[in-house]
Amino acid sequence: GAVVSQHPSWVICKSGTSVKIECRSLDFQATTMFWYRQFPKQSLMLMATSNEGSKATYEQGVEKDKFLINHASLTLSTLTVTSAHPEDSSFYICSARESGRSTGQGADVWNTDTQYFGPGTRLTVL
């Protein structure tokens, strides 16, 4: 199956510094990747959609200047948390979308793209 990696798996940094997290699709090309954030004992919350070769699309309430996303190639997207503060401490998860084949017949044909998830990165800001 499709594999997505993230690096680093965990990082501890001082308040005010910037941290970069990498997300790679290892055995497929992904024109679209996604970044999620997960607080302890809570669900995943979509932060932004990363599109190869174009600007990322941010969800409402997510600061684009705070969370910089770059998707320079079909297998790599990076998330940079700029000027990190303790409230940015969280579990950051990326996913990469692999294009699926169409299914159904006639008017019921649609694509079945699938998101494959990375293992996540634990960010702790002191």
Place this chain on the structure above:
Amino acid sequence: AQRVTQPEKLLSVFKGAPVELKCNYSYSGSPELFWYVQYSRQRLQLLLRHISRESIKGFTADLNKGETSFHLKKPFAQEEDSAMYYCALSPLETSGSRLTFGEGTQLTVNP
């Protein structure tokens, strides 16, 4: 707006018993529904999606548009089914995109 609700945060059953994890959704358009599973210390992985109409590891889920539900069922639970289960929704027209997740249900299958 998309919304997914999983009313049970914790669910505990005995091995061999039937299990049902509830999921309700609200979305004005045509939804695509998924169940993702996260085993201990592992990444999130797709269990099944309503379009495929598959049974994976004995689990099934049927999309009920009238009740806006996509409950996950298994007739005989196994200990290895213990995990965190997330129901998720994506607009059908953008398959696999912009997933909205429910809060998750932690399933424990006791021996």
